[in-house]
Amino acid sequence: MSEQVLINKLPAPTFRWLKMNGSLVDEIPSDETDEVARFTKTGREQDEPLRIVVDFEGDKTNYPIEIEVEDESDGDIILNYLSEGDSVRRLQTAVELNIGKNSKVTMVQVQLLPKETELRNFIHANLADGASFELIQVVLSGGKTYIECTSELKGAKSRVHIEHAYLLRDSHDLDINYVANHYGKKTDSEMNVYGVMTEGTRKIFRGTIDFKKGCAGAVGNEKEDVLLLDDGVSNQTIPLILCAEEDVEGNHGASLGKLSEDVMFYLKSRGMSEEHIYQMMARARIEAVAALIKDEETRAIVIGGDRNIGKSN
Amino acid sequence: MAGTNEEKTYVEDIDRSIYDFRYDENNAYKVDEGLTPEIVRTISEEKNDPEWMRDFRLKSLEIFNNTEMVDWGPSIEGLDMNNIVTYVRPDTDRMQTDWEDVPEDIKDTFERLGIPQAERESLAGVGAQYDSELVYHNVRKDVEELGVIYTDIESAIHGEYADMIRDHFMKLVPPTDHKFAALHGAVWSGGSFVYVPPGVKVEIPLQSYFRLNAAGAGQFEHTLIIVDEGADLHFIEGCSAPKYNVANLHAGCVELYVRENAKLRYSTIENWSKNMYNLNTKRCKVEKGGKVEWVSGSFGSHVSYLYPMSILAGDGARAEFTGVTFAGEGQNLDTGTKVLHNAPNTSSYINTRSISKSGGISTFRSSVVVSEKAKGSKSAVSCQSLMLDDISRSDTIPAMDVHTGDVDIGHEARIGRISEDSVFYLMSRGLSEEEARALIVSGFADNVGKELPLEYAVEMNNLIRLEMKGSIG
Numbered sequence: 001m002s003e004q005v006l007i008n009k010l011p012a013p014t015f016r017w018l019k020m021n022g023s024l025v026d027e028i029p030s031d032e033t034d035e036v037a038r039f040t041k042t043g044r045e046q047d048e049p050l051r052i053v054v055d056f057e058g059d060k061t062n063y064p065i066e067i068e069v070e071d072e073s074d075g076d077i078i079l080n081y082l083s084e085g086d087s088v089r090r091l092q093t094a095v096e097l098n099i100g101k102n103s104k105v106t107m108v109q110v111q112l113l114p115k116e117t118e119l120r121n122f123i124h125a126n127l128a129d130g131a132s133f134e135l136i137q138v139v140l141s142g143g144k145t146y147i148e149c150t151s152e153l154k155g156a157k158s159r160v161h162i163e164h165a166y167l168l169r170d171s172h173d174l175d176i177n178y179v180a181n182h183y184g185k186k187t188d189s190e191m192n193v194y195g196v197m198t199e200g201t202r203k204i205f206r207g208t209i210d211f212k213k214g215c216a217g218a219v220g221n222e223k224e225d226v227l228l229l230d231d232g233v234s235n236q237t238i239p240l241i242l243c244a245e246e247d248v249e250g251n252h253g254a255s256l257g258k259l260s261e262d263v264m265f266y267l268k269s270r271g272m273s274e275e276h277i278y279q280m281m282a283r284a285r286i287e288a289v290a291a292l293i294k295d296e297e298t299r300a301i302v303i304g305g306d307r308n309i310g311k312s313n
Numbered sequence: 314m315a316g317t318n319e320e321k322t323y324v325e326d327i328d329r330s331i332y333d334f335r336y337d338e339n340n341a342y343k344v345d346e347g348l349t350p351e352i353v354r355t356i357s358e359e360k361n362d363p364e365w366m367r368d369f370r371l372k373s374l375e376i377f378n379n380t381e382m383v384d385w386g387p388s389i390e391g392l393d394m395n396n397i398v399t400y401v402r403p404d405t406d407r408m409q410t411d412w413e414d415v416p417e418d419i420k421d422t423f424e425r426l427g428i429p430q431a432e433r434e435s436l437a438g439v440g441a442q443y444d445s446e447l448v449y450h451n452v453r454k455d456v457e458e459l460g461v462i463y464t465d466i467e468s469a470i471h472g473e474y475a476d477m478i479r480d481h482f483m484k485l486v487p488p489t490d491h492k493f494a495a496l497h498g499a500v501w502s503g504g505s506f507v508y509v510p511p512g513v514k515v516e517i518p519l520q521s522y523f524r525l526n527a528a529g530a531g532q533f534e535h536t537l538i539i540v541d542e543g544a545d546l547h548f549i550e551g552c553s554a555p556k557y558n559v560a561n562l563h564a565g566c567v568e569l570y571v572r573e574n575a576k577l578r579y580s581t582i583e584n585w586s587k588n589m590y591n592l593n594t595k596r597c598k599v600e601k602g603g604k605v606e607w608v609s610g611s612f613g614s615h616v617s618y619l620y621p622m623s624i625l626a627g628d629g630a631r632a633e634f635t636g637v638t639f640a641g642e643g644q645n646l647d648t649g650t651k652v653l654h655n656a657p658n659t660s661s662y663i664n665t666r667s668i669s670k671s672g673g674i675s676t677f678r679s680s681v682v683v684s685e686k687a688k689g690s691k692s693a694v695s696c697q698s699l700m701l702d703d704i705s706r707s708d709t710i711p712a713m714d715v716h717t718g719d720v721d722i723g724h725e726a727r728i729g730r731i732s733e734d735s736v737f738y739l740m741s742r743g744l745s746e747e748e749a750r751a752l753i754v755s756g757f758a759d760n761v762g763k764e765l766p767l768e769y770a771v772e773m774n775n776l777i778r779l780e781m782k783g784s785i786g
Binding site: 228250258 | 383384385651678680682685688698700701703706707708710711712713714715716717718719722723724725726727728
């Protein structure tokens, strides 16, 4: 029997009865056959993004990946999770990303997985002075999905910006943990999460902005907007702002629920049915994030996917 | 603005002598330090408890011994129950209804705190607790004639309200709730019982004031309030203690019942001394159409765990929480609120401010839980935090747990420092930097100030001004 580990831990725990302090899962053991995939990017020219492929059809369960982006370099990375198979799979990727001085990395991840799949998607980013990390994640289907992104903003004026959209259907269980650790002066973090949930789905979003002592001038913003299409959902949100430094600015906003009556009234008065309104609004949330994806091939996966998003009843 | 930090000047630390006085514990009766079944039985005998209460205390002690300590909040390592005296009876024959009959030192204590004056000028009734016992309790005749009951809870247990007490005592906050609820169940002493009959509006507030005089002691008062259908009450509680070098403990319990279409405002200005461990539990159940308003100012204590909770159990029930927490040197104040939406069309509004200074740690911690029964419910949470220097800490940990789609939940949080532009503006109008910062902080805490009766708002602003002396240095 495998050991259990606590993943997606809250940096500052809260009331135990809420059961939001972390997720207890079976450990996916690593072994010597888990070769670390290493990539290095130098320079600002980029003809093609770095495409990392994860094989869901094989037996491999652990994908450790190291990406080094040297000083004064740019890099686009695409790491999609795509599979149409129906075998039960559990798989983990762990990306260690080091971004050098004044370098910029954009990583795109689109997930379209069958509901028998458990995916653990871990990212740990270290940012030097002036470094910038943009993460675009779109989750469209899956069984159990754990996502964690921890950004260490060690360098002055380093920056992390996350845009995430999810559409939860078919009992999909999504567990997100974003942490931005501000160490350097004038660092910047932004996390925007847009979601749509239907009957029988479950989601927890943990977002932490942690201003460490010494990060004067730092700014952190997090926002979550969740559209609940049905009853029978379990939606948990816990946005943390932790602060040990005076000269900072931290903001958080969250909005959860159905569409406002004003919006419904306006659109119905234009002749739209309620079903159509919800489809349109749900699609808008997903496509707003998809529009940020520069790679046409990846963008097409999102835009062209199954779009029947309507309410369950 | 660059250079502002270097220009800060030193100001003397605050003068708390208004609260920081004490009297010798002459002839006070105390149980031994620590917590044993024998001590619990002794307290029960002192109280002449009915059998059910004695058994309840002993069962609570068992629960306390078998419950683990919390591990998610401020450290309470400095609290050793073996060194806490759980019962101190002051040297007074019995509870009085006339201040002139209260022993001189105790009466003087409350005079210095302004309680008799407040009673004369602006209150419908007062309960004053000194260490473990209520020493004074009185309610205005015209309020009594409305059928309002405001009495000490220990008399109520033995008298005509015995069944009502038994039906409600520690049902909202059972001993199994957490370790210090169990402790309270075992050693509780003193506190008030209030009942407001249907349709009665009590125009002027009732107040309880808790004063802990003995060093190394605990205070475990129990407040039970029932506001019956269509009734309306404002209840105020205040507290203070002199500062000692040893730990004191406050593990009180407040249970509030707001029946259909009734309204209760519960206001607290907490100003315990900075050696106090304040592990208080407050909970309110609101029935259909009812409303509870919490107004909470937390300024004292060394460590606080304080999260007044509202259970919205009836259609259209509402809760509002307005709070300010000021954590200064040596303080770790973990405060906030909890709301459970468990019926349709319920609503909650939470508006809090927290301030950290001189190494103080302030944590806002909340939970909004919306069950599948709470269709059509709304909740809005706003928490703002102000850091006054770079040696303090401020954390915001709000949680939302929603189990139905038919809701409207919004949350916002902000953290930052005093705007230097605002300070500059006020200084250009002739204020000193210290006065400017104090004014800004008072304005920041205005969400609570404007909800309190004038006298208490003045006290709160005085507390802020006292805390702000020494804020530049």
